[in-house]
Amino acid sequence: MSRRCELTAKGPQVGHKVSHSNIKTKRRFLPNLCNVTFISDALGRNVRLRVSTNALKSVDHNGGLDAYLLKANAAVLSPRALELKRAIEKKAADAAPVAQAS
Numbered sequence: 013m014s015r016r017c018e019l020t021a022k023g024p025q026v027g028h029k030v031s032h033s034n035i036k037t038k039r040r041f042l043p044n045l046c047n048v049t050f051i052s053d054a055l056g057r058n059v060r061l062r063v064s065t066n067a068l069k070s071v072d073h074n075g076g077l078d079a080y081l082l083k084a085n086a087a088v089l090s091p092r093a094l095e096l097k098r099a100i101e102k103k104a105a106d107a108a109p110v111a112q113a114s
Contacts, residue, residue, distance in 0.1 A: 015042055017064040018090035019071070019080070050077040052096070054103045059096060 016023040022043045028036040044065045049058050053076065063071075074080040081089075081097040082104070089097060 015045060016090070017043055017045060017067050018061045018093045019063050019067040019084065019088075021088040021090075022064045022066065052077050052100065054078045054100045055096070061093065 014023070024043065025041040027039060027041055029039040030036055045062050046065065046068070047060060047062050048068060049060050050071065052059050055078075059077065071077055071080045074083060077096075078100050081093065081100055084093075084097065086094060086097065
């Protein structure tokens, strides 16, 4: 499993570990990832994703997983998140004509 956020595409970064004597050795800065279960209102089911804590705050700020995915750029989403985005868009498109007819 890659160390990459499924919503924001945050991944490991490379930098230096600097000792007291200023010797620099390579190290990796890993993103703070956690397995989270989101509730999708449009799909009516739970979705498990591996996301960074920063993405968790972004999802909460945007009003839930559905709103975040609809707003998100498709280029940075993982294949699973992209499938969810398409399914949510499809559900929203199916629900929209019913609301206009009444």
